[in-house]
Amino acid sequence: MKRRxxxxxxxxxxxxxxxxxxxSTDLIIKEEEAEIYPISVIVxxxxxDNYVNFRKGMERAAIELNGDVNFITxxxxxxxxxxxxxxxxxxxxxxxxxxxxxxxxxMLAGMQKETRFTVPVILINAQREEAEKTENTxxxxxxxxxxxxxxxxxxxxERSPExxxxxxxxxxxxxxxxxxxxxxxDRLMEADCEMTSFTLPAEGEPxxxxxxxxxxxSRKAVLAAANPESLLxxxxxxxxxxxxxKWVQGLYGRGxxxxxxxxxxxxxxxxLCVTDDFSAGYLSVKTAVELAGRRSVxxxxxxxxxxxxxxxxxxxxxxxxxxKMLYPIE
Amino acid sequence: xxxxxxxxxLLSSLWLCAASLLAGxxxxxxxxxxxxxxxxxxxxxxxDTFINNIRGELEKCAKEYEKETGVKVNLDIQxxxxxxNTQNDQVERFISLGCDVMCINPVDRTAxxxxxxxxxxxxxxxVFFNRQPVEEDMDxxxxxxxxxxxxxxxxxxxxxxxxxxxxxxxxSLDLNGDGVVSYVLLEGESSHQDxxxxxxxxxxxxxxxxxxxxxxxxxxxxxxxxxASALMxxxxxxxxxxxxxxxxxxxxxxxxxxxxxxxxxxxxxSVVGIDGTTPGLEAVESGKMMGTVSSNKExxxxxxxxxxxxxALGEEIPAGIELEEGKYFKCxxxxxxxxxx
Numbered sequence: 184m185k186r187r188x189x190x191x192x193x194x195x196x197x198x199x200x201x202x203x204x205x206x207s208t209d210l211i212i213k214e215e216e217a218e219i220y221p222i223s224v225i226v227x228x229x230x231x232d233n234y235v236n237f238r239k240g241m242e243r244a245a246i247e248l249n250g251d252v253n254f255i256t257x258x259x260x261x262x263x264x265x266x267x268x269x270x271x272x273x274x275x276x277x278x279x280x281x282x283x284x285x286x287x288x289x290m291l292a293g294m295q296k297e298t299r300f301t302v303p304v305i306l307i308n309a310q311r312e313e314a315e316k317t318e319n320t321x322x323x324x325x326x327x328x329x330x331x332x333x334x335x336x337x338x339x340x341e342r343s344p345e346x347x348x349x350x351x352x353x354x355x356x357x358x359x360x361x362x363x364x365x366x367x368x369d370r371l372m373e374a375d376c377e378m379t380s381f382t383l384p385a386e387g388e389p390x391x392x393x394x395x396x397x398x399x400x401s402r403k404a405v406l407a408a409a410n411p412e413s414l415l416x417x418x419x420x421x422x423x424x425x426x427x428x429k430w431v432q433g434l435y436g437r438g439x440x441x442x443x444x445x446x447x448x449x450x451x452x453x454x455l456c457v458t459d460d461f462s463a464g465y466l467s468v469k470t471a472v473e474l475a476g477r478r479s480v481x482x483x484x485x486x487x488x489x490x491x492x493x494x495x496x497x498x499x500x501x502x503x504x505x506x507k508m509l510y511p512i513e
Numbered sequence: 514x515x516x517x518x519x520x521x522x523l524l525s526s527l528w529l530c531a532a533s534l535l536a537g538x539x540x541x542x543x544x545x546x547x548x549x550x551x552x553x554x555x556x557x558x559x560x561d562t563f564i565n566n567i568r569g570e571l572e573k574c575a576k577e578y579e580k581e582t583g584v585k586v587n588l589d590i591q592x593x594x595x596x597x598n599t600q601n602d603q604v605e606r607f608i609s610l611g612c613d614v615m616c617i618n619p620v621d622r623t624a625x626x627x628x629x630x631x632x633x634x635x636x637x638x639x640v641f642f643n644r645q646p647v648e649e650d651m652d653x654x655x656x657x658x659x660x661x662x663x664x665x666x667x668x669x670x671x672x673x674x675x676x677x678x679x680x681x682x683x684x685s686l687d688l689n690g691d692g693v694v695s696y697v698l699l700e701g702e703s704s705h706q707d708x709x710x711x712x713x714x715x716x717x718x719x720x721x722x723x724x725x726x727x728x729x730x731x732x733x734x735x736x737x738x739x740x741a742s743a744l745m746x747x748x749x750x751x752x753x754x755x756x757x758x759x760x761x762x763x764x765x766x767x768x769x770x771x772x773x774x775x776x777x778x779x780x781x782x783s784v785v786g787i788d789g790t791t792p793g794l795e796a797v798e799s800g801k802m803m804g805t806v807s808s809n810k811e812x813x814x815x816x817x818x819x820x821x822x823x824x825a826l827g828e829e830i831p832a833g834i835e836l837e838e839g840k841y842f843k844c845x846x847x848x849x850x851x852x853x854x
Contacts, residue, residue: 219610230569230572242591246606251610253587253589256572256576258576258580272585276549276585
């Protein structure tokens with residue numbers, strides 16, 4: 184009897200030990216470990232001001248697909264050498280995929296001559312041709328050239344014939360800006376409309392800057408900004424310069440940031456080319472995770488299409504379709 | 514008896530195995546010299562102008578630190594959008610992604626204990642900022658820090674802007690010449706300790722400064738420009754020609770009040786704010802706002818980052834960051850009025 188009792192206690196002890204091992208360790212029942220994909224995103228800017236919706240999309244995808252996204256900005260805007268250094272550093276530090284907004288066209292193809300990308304690269308805001316030329320690379324981008332043409336079309340429709348068109352650009356244009364400006368210029372040229380490039384000074388009296396643009400107010404002007412920063416600067420100038428509306432027939436451009444959209448709502452910006460950055464961000468991380476998980480080269484360049492872009496006016500801001508796109512809820 | 518002994522040995526070895534396994538699971542690897550650190554930052558609301566300014570400064574600090582030391586900084590900044598549950602999830606994610614340290618701007622200061630529990634279990638130091646967890650929570654662990662711009666100091670400085678102005682030119686505040694300055698008050702969240710302290714000490718400083726004051730009304734605008742603007746619009750209609758001063762717990766609400774005044778075409782009412790945000794400073798410079806109290810944002814963010822980076826590397830807190838009681842850092846502040854920054 185005593186032996187039986189002892190046996191029972193020993194059995195009880197063993198059961199307890201097994202239960203403990205089951206509940207507190209993964210020795211017997213192994214909990215499935217989700218693989219986390221470290222992904223580095225390297226943009227060509229010093230801030231993320233123009234990537235707000237893009238980041239929201241990335242973060243959503245990262246949570247859903249076990250991505251660990253490290254968003255990296257440069258120390259100096261548009262510095263190709265810094266971007267190259269960061270690309271190499273992130274690759275060495277164990278990133279499973281790189282998402283790059285290249286500061287220069289052809290930069291990645293150039294880099295491949297010197298070094299080999301050991302991880303998949305997803306290009307954003309770049310030319311598809313660049314991704315097609317580069318090994319292990321995908322491209323999530325908008326048709327910036329087409330977007331420029333689309334804006335040109337609207338300007339031709341709306342401007343009065345005597346108005347001069349000024350392209351407001353950055354001193355160091357990035358790939359997207361270059362393509363957009365080329366598309367706009369080509370379309371305006373087809374309509375025999377001349378376009379003059381102009382870089383807005385960082386400081387100065389709004390009235391004086393606009394005087395310069397409108398040749399001492401002797402002619403009307405249409406302003407088209409090739410990048411969101413110039414568009415915002417021009418909108419601020421117009422908001423501060425009373426009476427400018429008489430000479431500046433319209434301000435157009437591209438951009439999705441909240442300040443830019445506010446100026447569209449106030450009527451200071453007449454028309455805007457916008458993109459679905461949330462989807463672009465989501466897709467770039469989704470593609471990165473897929474490629475990193477598969478450890479394979481992107482199957483073919485033909486898979487890579489352009490994401491849609493749109494031209495909107497003030498009244499379109501309350502359109503449900505654009506509202507969802509421009510103010511995405513995470 | 515012999516069998517009993519065997520069983521005892523078997524059981525003991527089983528327990529020993531289990532214990533060593535557990536120790537293996539919870540033990541931390543002894544890292545060599547680190548060449549990268551990971552800092553998780555959770556903001557109570559990313560659209561708060563002051564917090565957004567701090568976020569920008571934190572990013573600058575991280576870049577400068579990388580350049581100076583060559584240590585890679587992975588700064589993971591998340592917006593809790595005013596939800597404590599979201600913030601708790603973010604903290605869990607920071608822990609699962611192996612953050613070395615967390616910088617938390619709590620949504621609800623009374624709910625910090627949940628974050629502290631998780632951080633303590635994962636042995637990850639936490640630098641709280643802008644919203645102070647309750648003292649009992651802060652005392653639970655020696656790896657908890659708090660960075661702030663002292664609320665009482667801000668309020669006293671805000672009050673002194675008005676007092677100085679009144680002493681120089683009483684008519685500019687007592688617009689109707691009745692000998693009393695009639696004011697309205699725009700307050701931050703009722704659950705935020707800074708809102709309560711700022712309100713109390715700002716008004717007290719006006720009284721101590723000898724200004725005859727009368728409160729017309731006050732309201733909670735939750736630090737938000739739009740809410741302050743809506744409240745102010747109502748008050749301008751309800752108290753026509755009576756409001757002479759608007760005391761605001763922060764710059765965003767001061768700007769909201771100015772928006773409402775501009776819409777109503779009303780000028781002459783003095784507005785004071787706190788924080789020294791970029792739009793706030795611009796409003797002071799343009800003369801729309803009488804003044805604001807600015808904390809040194811570089812220093813504020815520098816303290817948050819300095820504590821975080823040193824803790825992440827297991828180093829001593831930099832000598833330039835003087836901590837009170839070994840855990841509190843109070844950022845200095847200054848008055849900003851037009852042409853006198």
